[in-house]
Amino acid sequence: MPKAFDEFVQAQLQELKEQGLYRKLRILGGEQGPRTNIDGREVINLSSNNYLGLTTHPKLREAAKAAIDRYGVGAGAVRTIIGTMDIHEELERKLAAFKHTEATLVLQSGFTANAAALGPILSDGDLVISDELNHASIIDGIRLTKAARKVYKHNDTDDLERVLESTRGQYRNTLIVTDGVFSMDGDIAPLPRIAELAQAFEAITMVDDAHASGVLGPHGSGTVHHFGLEKIWNISIGTLSKAIGAVGGYVASSQALRELMEHRARPFLFSTAHPPSVTATCIAAIDLLQTDEGQALIDRMWENARFFKQKLQELGFNTGISQTPITPVIVGEAAKAMQFSDQLFTNGVFAQGIAFPTVARDKGRVRTIVTAAHRRSDLEEALNIFEHVGREMRLI
Numbered sequence: 123m124p125k126a127f128d129e130f131v132q133a134q135l136q137e138l139k140e141q142g143l144y145r146k147l148r149i150l151g152g153e154q155g156p157r158t159n160i161d162g163r164e165v166i167n168l169s170s171n172n173y174l175g176l177t178t179h180p181k182l183r184e185a186a187k188a189a190i191d192r193y194g195v196g197a198g199a200v201r202t203i204i205g206t207m208d209i210h211e212e213l214e215r216k217l218a219a220f221k222h223t224e225a226t227l228v229l230q231s232g233f234t235a236n237a238a239a240l241g242p243i244l245s246d247g248d249l250v251i252s253d254e255l256n257h258a259s260i261i262d263g264i265r266l267t268k269a270a271r272k273v274y275k276h277n278d279t280d281d282l283e284r285v286l287e288s289t290r291g292q293y294r295n296t297l298i299v300t301d302g303v304f305s306m307d308g309d310i311a312p313l314p315r316i317a318e319l320a321q322a323f324e325a326i327t328m329v330d331d332a333h334a335s336g337v338l339g340p341h342g343s344g345t346v347h348h349f350g351l352e353k354i355w356n357i358s359i360g361t362l363s364k365a366i367g368a369v370g371g372y373v374a375s376s377q378a379l380r381e382l383m384e385h386r387a388r389p390f391l392f393s394t395a396h397p398p399s400v401t402a403t404c405i406a407a408i409d410l411l412q413t414d415e416g417q418a419l420i421d422r423m424w425e426n427a428r429f430f431k432q433k434l435q436e437l438g439f440n441t442g443i444s445q446t447p448i449t450p451v452i453v454g455e456a457a458k459a460m461q462f463s464d465q466l467f468t469n470g471v472f473a474q475g476i477a478f479p480t481v482a483r484d485k486g487r488v489r490t491i492v493t494a495a496h497r498r499s500d501l502e503e504a505l506n507i508f509e510h511v512g513r514e515m516r517l518i
């Protein structure tokens with residue numbers, strides 16, 4: 123390695139350490155579950171996106187194994203050459219029914235799904251207007267296009283309207299894009315007002331429902347259906363990596379847009395299709411969500427979320443503006459948030475500490491996500507630990 127390069131890497135690491143941003147990866151010693159082994163310690167896990175507990179569901183395990191026996195372990199090519207198997211198309215049909223759209227296109231991840239949707243529709247002469255707290259994969263997806271970009275204040279539709287007014291008539295296509303549920307605060311985007319503004323200004327609407335698919339709306343269909351906007355909303359992104367329990371992402375849209383993405387979406391054209399086991403797992407998950415068992419999992423997750431949020435508030439913690447199973451416990455400066463997370467861990471709860479620059483300087487927090495798989499007793503024990511550590515650190 124050239125010496126100057128080595129020094130550059132070391133200096134970058136040193137800078138992270140000085141800013142308190144350097145961290146080691148936590149290691150799971152077993153399944154992703156509500157109680158699990160993290161770094162050799164048995165703890166209550168409040169940090170996974172495994173909303174419905176599907177990562178270990180018996181039907182999904184069976185589906186993955188059967189697909190390996192029938193199709194092998196890999197797709198063997200990109201979708202556009204010879205990597206499209208019948209089960210890839212079956213999953214896409216099922217996802218379209220799940221999302222109430224004409225079509226869907228599945229990508230390797232939610233991350234690449236954003237680039238797949240944005241690339242083909244935005245170019246020179248177009249404008250994208252993005253919520254300031256949108257996910258990194260939306261931001262990167264936008265950066266890969268030549269469109270002009272503007273940012274509106276988080277969930278502030280008056281500010282969005284101001285941007286739409288000030289840019290009216292200057293661009294060919296205008297796209298408004300937002301997360302459906304924001305991952306740091308657990309708040310929901312105001313899609314009904316966004317849809318109204320989009321109609322008034324003839325803009326295209328896109329929502330990234332990574333934290334809403336399997337969580338909000340009937341059978342977990344997402345924010346668009348939650349708000350009853352399926353007739354007018356244009357594009358939604360979903361992930362298969364969070365509530366669905368496996369990995370992958372998709373774009374739900376019109377059939378015509380799907381066909382355009384088949385020809386132009388670079389992650390679709392230049393990266394290999396999912397292995398059949400992943401696809402079969404996702405089919406089993408989407409089938410499960412349509413059943414009473416699936417709806418019961420969603421209901422249990424919401425019951426758990428409401429219980430946990432209310433009890434945290436009763437203890438005197440600041441849970442911010444959350445409306446979903448993502449509940450932040452806001453404590454202030456970065457060091458305090460990290461110390462809180464460490465103390466919780468020592469006492470038997472894993473809740474990730476999150477601080478500046480991911481959130482505002484004075485809004486350092488631990489973030490909790492409860493799932494359908496948590497038992498009431500897990501949550502009660504976690505609350506006792508929150509209370510104990512919170513008092514010790516004089517947070518409550």
Ligand SMILES: *Cc1c(COP(=O)(O)O)cnc(C)c1O
Pocket residue numbers: 231232233234257259260301305330331332333361362363364369370371
């Ligand atoms: C997690 C997340 C993604 C990435 O999804 P993956 O399937 O993990 O790649 C994209 N967008 C948002 C809003 C997310 O929260």
